[in-house]
Amino acid sequence: MKTKKTFISIFTLCIALLLTACSTKEAPEASDTKLDDLYQQENQLFADHDDEWNKVFGMMNKSTADPSGNYADYLADTIEANKTSFTDDELKILADDIETIRKIEEQIAEIGNTASDNSDPKNDSKDESPFKNFSGQDFDGNAVDESLFSENAVTVVNFWFTGCKPCVAELSKLNELNDTLQSMGGEVIGINTETFDGNEAAIKEAAAILESQKAEYRNLSVNSASDAGKYASGIMAFPTTILVDRNGNIVGKPVLGGIDNQDNYDALMDQIQSVIDADSANK
Amino acid sequence: MDKKKKLRSKKTAGIRGWIQAAATLLTNIHIPNLFKGKIYQGNAKAVCVPGLNCYSCPAAAGACPIGAFQAVVGSSGFKFSYYVTGFFILLGVTLGRFICGFLCPFGWFQDLLHKIPGVKFSTARLKPLRYLKYIILIVFVILLPMLITNSVGMGDPFFCKYICPQGVLEGAIPLSLGNAAIRSALGKLFSFKCLILVTVVILSILFYRPFCKWICPLGAIYSLFNKISFLDIKVENSKCIGCSQCSKACKMDIDVCKTPNHPECIRCGDCIKACPKDAIHYRFMGKESIRLHQVNDKNHF
Numbered sequence: 071m072k073t074k075k076t077f078i079s080i081f082t083l084c085i086a087l088l089l090t091a092c093s094t095k096e097a098p099e100a101s102d103t104k105l106d107d108l109y110q111q112e113n114q115l116f117a118d119h120d121d122e123w124n125k126v127f128g129m130m131n132k133s134t135a136d137p138s139g140n141y142a143d144y145l146a147d148t149i150e151a152n153k154t155s156f157t158d159d160e161l162k163i164l165a166d167d168i169e170t171i172r173k174i175e176e177q178i179a180e181i182g183n184t185a186s187d188n189s190d191p192k193n194d195s196k197d198e199s200p201f202k203n204f205s206g207q208d209f210d211g212n213a214v215d216e217s218l219f220s221e222n223a224v225t226v227v228n229f230w231f232t233g234c235k236p237c238v239a240e241l242s243k244l245n246e247l248n249d250t251l252q253s254m255g256g257e258v259i260g261i262n263t264e265t266f267d268g269n270e271a272a273i274k275e276a277a278a279i280l281e282s283q284k285a286e287y288r289n290l291s292v293n294s295a296s297d298a299g300k301y302a303s304g305i306m307a308f309p310t311t312i313l314v315d316r317n318g319n320i321v322g323k324p325v326l327g328g329i330d331n332q333d334n335y336d337a338l339m340d341q342i343q344s345v346i347d348a349d350s351a352n353k
Numbered sequence: 354m355d356k357k358k359k360l361r362s363k364k365t366a367g368i369r370g371w372i373q374a375a376a377t378l379l380t381n382i383h384i385p386n387l388f389k390g391k392i393y394q395g396n397a398k399a400v401c402v403p404g405l406n407c408y409s410c411p412a413a414a415g416a417c418p419i420g421a422f423q424a425v426v427g428s429s430g431f432k433f434s435y436y437v438t439g440f441f442i443l444l445g446v447t448l449g450r451f452i453c454g455f456l457c458p459f460g461w462f463q464d465l466l467h468k469i470p471g472v473k474f475s476t477a478r479l480k481p482l483r484y485l486k487y488i489i490l491i492v493f494v495i496l497l498p499m500l501i502t503n504s505v506g507m508g509d510p511f512f513c514k515y516i517c518p519q520g521v522l523e524g525a526i527p528l529s530l531g532n533a534a535i536r537s538a539l540g541k542l543f544s545f546k547c548l549i550l551v552t553v554v555i556l557s558i559l560f561y562r563p564f565c566k567w568i569c570p571l572g573a574i575y576s577l578f579n580k581i582s583f584l585d586i587k588v589e590n591s592k593c594i595g596c597s598q599c600s601k602a603c604k605m606d607i608d609v610c611k612t613p614n615h616p617e618c619i620r621c622g623d624c625i626k627a628c629p630k631d632a633i634h635y636r637f638m639g640k641e642s643i644r645l646h647q648v649n650d651k652n653h654f
Contacts, residue, residue, distance in 0.1 A: 326538035
């Protein structure tokens with residue numbers, strides 16, 4: 071009886087330790103989601119008055135952009151310099167939005183300060199994107215490298231494997247997305263984790279599945295020991311879809327689950343739009 | 354010699370909790386992974402563990418046999434899981450539901466929950482519910498993954514996806530705690546399965562092993578082998594005084610004297626411990642029957 075009691079208490083202790091160990095990870099996450107939320111609010115403003123804002127973004131040029139400066143000021147300056155191209159109504163809408171953005175930017179700056187105070191070495195290592203030095207080959211054997219990303223404002227990278235039912239279910243939707251993106255300056259590529267290291271049999275199988283789902287966008291086989299291969303092996307839930315910008319950086323949050331689900335599709339499209347916007351703003 | 358055997362049976366039953374703990378630890382040996390939110394993906398994952406232990410538990414050393422069975426049946430390349438079925442037969446014939454009582458992590462989890470003091474209810478009147486697990490086995494583990502498929506012949510692992518509370522406990526909860534991306538992807542299905550887990554937890558406190566008795570398809574498979582498995586329980590009629598202490602002690606509602614190898618018996622050994630005459634013991638490969646056989650042979654010559 072006594073042994074049983076000690077046993078139960080040790081077990082409870084282990085569970086308690088387990089839970090506390092996990093919960094300490096929550097803190098930096100919380101600021102992450104808040105930050106995300108704030109950016110989301112900004113993007114919502116741009117989306118609400120997209121006619122006006124697209125006009126503004128069209129006038130921006132990279133040489134005047136000052137990354138350390140206040141973003142709201144930067145927007146205001148751009149509008150000020152091109153005042154004549156806007157109607158009074160448009161100017162009023164933009165001015166209102168800029169005030170809201172100014173407030174959001176202040177909050178973002180605050181979070182940024184606290185976050186950099188307790189940044190851990192783990193975050194630093196994340197800075198190096200696994201797609202900076204990229205190499206792989208498509209299913210026809212043609213070699214590709216990181217120039218794949220530099221050709222487009224945004225590259226949608228979908229990780230999947232052949233035996234994954236939800237992955238296969240979204241293939242046709244990804245193909246549609248690829249068609250849509252072509253006109254917007256984007257591309258969809260697939261990385262099948264079974265086709266690592268040019269595995270012939272797996273590539274054949276994957277190609278057959280792709281064909282059956284009428285998916286014609288590029289799929290790549292990467293080296294399992296490469297950074298991209300390691301990144302793919304670390305993914306714990308399939309399908310996972312991420313966005314890579316022109317410079318090979320992963321941007322935004324990975325989308326888990328098939329984009330044949332409308333919520334996932336919308337979330338991905340929002341992120342794609344903001345990457346394309348950021349890209350054109352940097353030009 | 355005989356006394357020694359009984360003593361060994363009693364001892365085995367006495368340290369059951371520790372054996373369960375050791376089995377749980379061994380089948381979930383990659384403990385650091387729990388904090389990383391990453392699943393161990395080595396070669397050992399191609400092998401099944403005996404108990405119900407989710408493949409997606411970050412610490413899991415092997416695959417869950419029920420999960421593996423559905424994955425193969427539901428894949429486009431195979432129509433039936435021959436390898437996993439062979440595994441079931443091998444383990445069923447050697448150990449039977451001894452696995453439920455001694456090796457299954459989810460069985461241990463329910464045992465521990467049942468130790469929480471409070472009102473306890475008997476399941477003796479709920480015996481018909483025992484058949485539910487066979488229906489779950491046939492419908493959710495075999496038929497649905499085999500028959501409900503997409504255009505390329507892939508099915509869903511219906512039991513894992515819609516029922517299994519062990520998947521939530523060992524897979525979804527630790528993975529989502531350690532992995533922000535997965536946490537953000539949790540939806541209605543996760544809530545639904547959490548509800549199942551909470552129900553099983555509450556029922557386990559009130560009843561003894563409700564999941565094993567009524568739901569578990571793995572227990573259902575092993576139960577089919579209980580009558581013929583190498584490891585069984587023997588009641589020596591010469592010593593039995595018919596006091597019914599064994600049946601009273603049995604939490605799986607079995608009349609031990611009549612049917613010591615009933616499909617519901619999980620070999621927990623409570624009857625062995627309860628017997629005042631030491632008339633009940635574990636037996637492997639029916640040693641007595643072998644001896645009898647040799648005697649017969651001698652007579653023959």
